Amino acid sequence: MMKKLLILNLFFLGIVGCVAPKADSAPPKEATITANVQQVHIDGGAYFFKPNHVIVKVNIPVELIVKVESGLIPHNFVIQAPEAGIMVKESLSSDAKTIRFTPKAVGKYPFYCSHGLPFVKSHRERGMEGLIEVVE
Numbered sequence: 001m002m003k004k005l006l007i008l009n010l011f012f013l014g015i016v017g018c019v020a021p022k023a024d025s026a027p028p029k030e031a032t033i034t035a036n037v038q039q040v041h042i043d044g045g046a047y048f049f050k051p052n053h054v055i056v057k058v059n060i061p062v063e064l065i066v067k068v069e070s071g072l073i074p075h076n077f078v079i080q081a082p083e084a085g086i087m088v089k090e091s092l093s094s095d096a097k098t099i100r101f102t103p104k105a106v107g108k109y110p111f112y113c114s115h116g117l118p119f120v121k122s123h124r125e126r127g128m129e130g131l132i133e134v135v136e
């Protein structure tokens with residue numbers, strides 16, 4: 001447990017230590033398991049999710065606690081992975097929203113924001129996407 005906390009602390013220090021951490025250079029975020037629920041906090045905005053690579057264990061309930069920076073741009077959080085029992089589409093705000101599911105199959109599944117306007121790059125194309133990695 002102490003080791004896990006230490007790793008978590010180092011992770012946050014790493015984030016704070018970088019002036020502008022490039023999203024895809026950050027290490028993947030492992031879920032914190034408490035009382036048989038795996039919790040991960042994800043922050044989003046124009047146009048990112050941080051962390052953008054989350055690792056969870058199969059067959060253990062997951063709680064993603066997701067919020068986005070305040071502003072007028074609407075964002076949502078989508079995972080379409082029926083093969084893993086994960087079907088999520090939730091609108092987001094600056095109030096944290098808890099998204100619950102239990103991953104049923106090992107694999108890598110994308111999450112993203114599906115917003116965007118016709119004829120311009122979607123939020124996903126601009127970087128609002130990430131990966132849920134489900135492991136044994």
Ligand SMILES: [Cu+2]
Nearest residue numbers: 075113115123
């Ligand atoms: Cu968006």
